[in-house]
Amino acid sequence: MKAARLYDYDPKMNVQLKIEEVKAPTITAPDEVIVRVGAAGLCRTDLHIIEGVWKPTMDPEGTLLPYIMGHENAGWVEEIGSGVRSVKRGDAVICHPFRSCGICLNCRHGEDMYCDNGQFPGLGMNGGFAEYFITSERSLIKLNANVTPIEVAPLADAGITAYRAAKRAAKLLRPGSYCVLLGIGGLGHIALQSLHAISGCRIIAVDREPAARVLAKDLGADFILDGGPNVIEEVSQITGGGAHVVIDFVGELGVENICWKMVRKGGQLFVVGYGGNINVPTAHLVIEEINIGGSLVGNFTELVELMELNADGKVKMHYTEYNLASINTALDDFKNRRFTGRGVIVP
Amino acid sequence: MKAARLYDYDPKMNVQLKIEEVKAPTITAPDEVIVRVGAAGLCRTDLHIIEGVWKPTMDPEGTLLPYIMGHENAGWVEEIGSGVRSVKRGDAVICHPFRSCGICLNCRHGEDMYCDNGQFPGLGMNGGFAEYFITSERSLIKLNANVTPIEVAPLADAGITAYRAAKRAAKLLRPGSYCVLLGIGGLGHIALQSLHAISGCRIIAVDREPAARVLAKDLGADFILDGGPNVIEEVSQITGGGAHVVIDFVGELGVENICWKMVRKGGQLFVVGYGGNINVPTAHLVIEEINIGGSLVGNFTELVELMELNADGKVKMHYTEYNLASINTALDDFKNRRFTGRGVIVP
Amino acid sequence: MKAARLYDYDPKMNVQLKIEEVKAPTITAPDEVIVRVGAAGLCRTDLHIIEGVWKPTMDPEGTLLPYIMGHENAGWVEEIGSGVRSVKRGDAVICHPFRSCGICLNCRHGEDMYCDNGQFPGLGMNGGFAEYFITSERSLIKLNANVTPIEVAPLADAGITAYRAAKRAAKLLRPGSYCVLLGIGGLGHIALQSLHAISGCRIIAVDREPAARVLAKDLGADFILDGGPNVIEEVSQITGGGAHVVIDFVGELGVENICWKMVRKGGQLFVVGYGGNINVPTAHLVIEEINIGGSLVGNFTELVELMELNADGKVKMHYTEYNLASINTALDDFKNRRFTGRGVIVP
Amino acid sequence: MKAARLYDYDPKMNVQLKIEEVKAPTITAPDEVIVRVGAAGLCRTDLHIIEGVWKPTMDPEGTLLPYIMGHENAGWVEEIGSGVRSVKRGDAVICHPFRSCGICLNCRHGEDMYCDNGQFPGLGMNGGFAEYFITSERSLIKLNANVTPIEVAPLADAGITAYRAAKRAAKLLRPGSYCVLLGIGGLGHIALQSLHAISGCRIIAVDREPAARVLAKDLGADFILDGGPNVIEEVSQITGGGAHVVIDFVGELGVENICWKMVRKGGQLFVVGYGGNINVPTAHLVIEEINIGGSLVGNFTELVELMELNADGKVKMHYTEYNLASINTALDDFKNRRFTGRGVIVP
Ligand SMILES: [Zn+2]
Ligand SMILES: [Zn+2]
Ligand SMILES: [Zn+2]
Ligand SMILES: [Zn+2]
Ligand SMILES: [Zn+2]
Ligand SMILES: [Zn+2]
Ligand SMILES: [Zn+2]
Numbered sequence A, B, C, D: 001m002k003a004a005r006l007y008d009y010d011p012k013m014n015v016q017l018k019i020e021e022v023k024a025p026t027i028t029a030p031d032e033v034i035v036r037v038g039a040a041g042l043c044r045t046d047l048h049i050i051e052g053v054w055k056p057t058m059d060p061e062g063t064l065l066p067y068i069m070g071h072e073n074a075g076w077v078e079e080i081g082s083g084v085r086s087v088k089r090g091d092a093v094i095c096h097p098f099r100s101c102g103i104c105l106n107c108r109h110g111e112d113m114y115c116d117n118g119q120f121p122g123l124g125m126n127g128g129f130a131e132y133f134i135t136s137e138r139s140l141i142k143l144n145a146n147v148t149p150i151e152v153a154p155l156a157d158a159g160i161t162a163y164r165a166a167k168r169a170a171k172l173l174r175p176g177s178y179c180v181l182l183g184i185g186g187l188g189h190i191a192l193q194s195l196h197a198i199s200g201c202r203i204i205a206v207d208r209e210p211a212a213r214v215l216a217k218d219l220g221a222d223f224i225l226d227g228g229p230n231v232i233e234e235v236s237q238i239t240g241g242g243a244h245v246v247i248d249f250v251g252e253l254g255v256e257n258i259c260w261k262m263v264r265k266g267g268q269l270f271v272v273g274y275g276g277n278i279n280v281p282t283a284h285l286v287i288e289e290i291n292i293g294g295s296l297v298g299n300f301t302e303l304v305e306l307m308e309l310n311a312d313g314k315v316k317m318h319y320t321e322y323n324l325a326s327i328n329t330a331l332d333d334f335k336n337r338r339f340t341g342r343g344v345i346v347p
């Protein structure tokens, strides 16, 4: 099959994926499924992989390369293992990015991302920048009728990360409450739509990019700010003393220490983007009684819910399409922010 | 002041309220507030009062009549007691129907309707079918700018009853879940809008009246049923085995024993309307693991939330206006279903 | 292997299980596990099976008999299927009674008992009144060190049914709240210990049997009642107006319609026992705003939690031991209440 | 009346309170209550007041001194305002430390400590190191029979701070989960007892003081650590990868940055003590998906619950008694840790 493979890590990202013919994957366990890739989302994590950020975790022995990235996949079932019952050849599916075991206690609590025995196609093993890739039955959700893989592939990772944060936020928000979203990019624009769908709160969208602010407005944000130096004061004015919830999709460049100052007494900051360090006085935490918590990729049931919102027309992914042969252009455009929303590779 | 007073109970409701001049109320305690009535909603409870249904509870000694009904009130603050700090003369307000004490443990838990020492203007004491009525500071919510009393008065009781049920439902509903609303009248149409605002679920609206079904469609119900003899089977088909939540705004005439049969394994029936008896095998409760629970008038904070949804344009009350002099016509039209939505009296 | 098999249904239960030599089970799927039975609890469900109550559900074609009952099993792993990773031969285990699929949405939400594709050893297929029985990897929990199968087998079903109800109750109970337990038998005595362990509420134990009341006292119930004709009034006196939660382990013989009258405004009745019909006015449900809900067998994670409480010495099963050859005596003693706590069969 | 008054702030705390005769307080509003002080707890906050830490907040104009500290009060109602209904002269009461308004939205949500219009006797106004002090009806809880003020006074502030954290923790803990308590002093020993009463988790108590570790053992901690340099590793060993919840009663001296490293994937750190700064990589927050949140003084309903646990014998305050004339000795002993548990002043 055709695939794009990474041959070298490079902190400066001056590498090209090689488009080449490789052996297609084969079933080796009863719960495995081969998926014919319909579309695979490009993710900031892919850039980090190329930079070598994930090498210590995913490739400690240095034996992984060359390999195929791509962890935001949707397509059609090509072949199933002997124990698979819930899908059959030809079914259109989206793939939760993590192959969880279903047996460990974390899996039993539904927290697939905490699985003690998980595998991550596209990170520690071959992924979806190819014609086929292999995953397990537990990762698959059948697409609703009339939904095609390319419309939804990035929901598999970017989408559920945003949705999980939005869902956790919604539990804390009442009508009349305010939620700040920092960063209306690939994740933020999904969080915005999700919040509107599942919560009656008011949304304050913050982004330094004019194009992102236009998108936020189109998607119905109640207030839109440009994230200038007065942003804390602006949020305080709008909210009468601070937001009930702030979701930070940036998590670095100083944003991480602006965010907790926007939170109202008793409120919550969810940190989704990362890179920086939060430095907060315990006295502030206690007297304001605020919470600061990380939020990870969503679990399987959250992907199910997001697909339902998508099927109902309530959450849509904005994307730009590239074919597999152009993946290096796509990566280049991504690094240089030449497209809005999400880039998607079609083999 | 002018007021409409009830002089007799009559199971057949062949009574006329007398429009007459009576003494205006005066402040007798530091927390009291006199409200100039802007609008007062007509409620099925008013019909029940006339029938004598509430006499044993609210008028056991038979000393209440003649008195002024009207418990869904909004207007302007006319005069405040010496201890009142949060409102001042001229403020536009909506009035939570129950005067709670703020001291008992139920009040401290925010459950105003469970208050050990509450009073109910319009039931056990004079209410708002008059130019003025008296309530307490704890009952008042200032209206958002640009909101007028007549647009919102029935939210004070009908509205929060519907909203409370919708809010309890929303906690149990995920995207992709189904909620059945039985009865799209004064309460049901508020529940429908509330659910849309705070939950990503799918809504199945059921009503025997064509006009109510048209309203349900206008308000965005996902499925609309006429409540015929196959309704349980129709719900089962749409939902793939039963609804996650059913809200019954009827509660009598046999509907009460259809509702629990629509509930899916692990699901919930909220009963808001009443009159009938539920008869359910314990084996069904256990094997299906369903819940059946009553839902009462909302508390103060729920009225605050509903007013925020209203201010944001997400929930609107449909109403027909009558002036106080025509209140007997209004009651007659109500009994004979000559208007849709809610009837509102303006003094 | 030796096994006790049922050959006939009989509403009067005048049947004897046959102790006979049968073929031991063999692995036929990669996730299967053969367990050498250490102990198998006797359950009221076994009596119901003999009576034929479960025939329409579990044996609609009439092809099941002769078969081996026994669904409350603990023992040692004897043999594992090719895909099993989490246990190995020799491990001491307790077996969740339901073989859930791990794939359907209910399983993904952790609600094993709602599984769309489940199997029930001891009901619709051979169970544990034998030397060996077959189940699946997903059903198994390794025993903590120093715990033996006989001490815990009935926790696998009776235990988690009681624990699930206690856990749901605990979420609704604060220090100073009251919980009524009706029936301090095999389930009730586990619920009592569980509630003490996980909640700071006060417990009112009700049982008509003096021996059960003694047990309740030993286990630390705060109040003990004999369930006589004044029980509603007695509960109202103790609680100052009704219990916050009532758990009914009887569910028939009129108890089911006493229970909801003991519930305080805003409170909850959990129905665990069954057989009778609840008949309640919707007006009572609404005005008192009470909830009535069934409670089923606990899921896998609840069995994990109960085993932890057991390992910590906080919950212990009271039982009487019988060997497999005496199983008909055990059934007879059970029918005639000749033992307290739970009967356990040892092959 | 006799009172101990503070005349000067001093960062070195070289000041003596003056025991002198001052005018007793008088009722000036309908909701006020004068309490004859039975006992008043000494608090670290009192030391901070003397140091001047609270001057910017509570005494910005510098007009407060001389004044009477003491915010952990219990005693007997001496006189009530005209609007007070729930207590009468002679009632034994404990006093929630904050006089909340009961009207603002925060009060309506039951979060008394967030009240927009609150007052804090013993901080910004005279408190309980005197024969009498003045508070409001909303602050009072009647003592259960047989409970005397001296046994419970510090529960009014130290107690509910610990209880609130324990209650928030309990919501996150299952049987088999681990909770670390750092600091088994005045607050920690209440948290330990509270957790045991309301949760089935396992408790790891950490304290550098041998006497505190002995107390932890007496109160039933499951594991006891001395907080040496290997404490993170020790906790990881016991818990198999980190605690589900950590409660930090220290919050300074470096402890604050040890605590979040003890938290397991998906777990929570509650910060109660303060003084230091938390410095945490956003990457750690996200990948481990942990939460870090401050926890404040409990609200009124939490004090009610704690008093119920106390009445049931499940939570007891350890204290040392001083009479009012010896208050400077008490302060000195407190600064030099000459007593364990809590110091209590009796006028
Ligand atoms: Zn990604
Ligand atoms: Zn797993
Ligand atoms: Zn009404
Ligand atoms: Zn009626
Ligand atoms: Zn009250
Ligand atoms: Zn059983
Ligand atoms: Zn399943």
Ligand SMILES: [Zn+2]
Pocket: D042, D043, D044, D045, D071, D072, D157, D158
């Ligand atoms: Zn204090």
Ligand SMILES: [Zn+2]
Pocket: D048, D275
């Ligand atoms: Zn200090």
Ligand SMILES: [Zn+2]
Pocket: D100, D101, D102, D103, D104, D105, D106, D107, D114, D115, D116, D117, D118
């Ligand atoms: Zn307040």
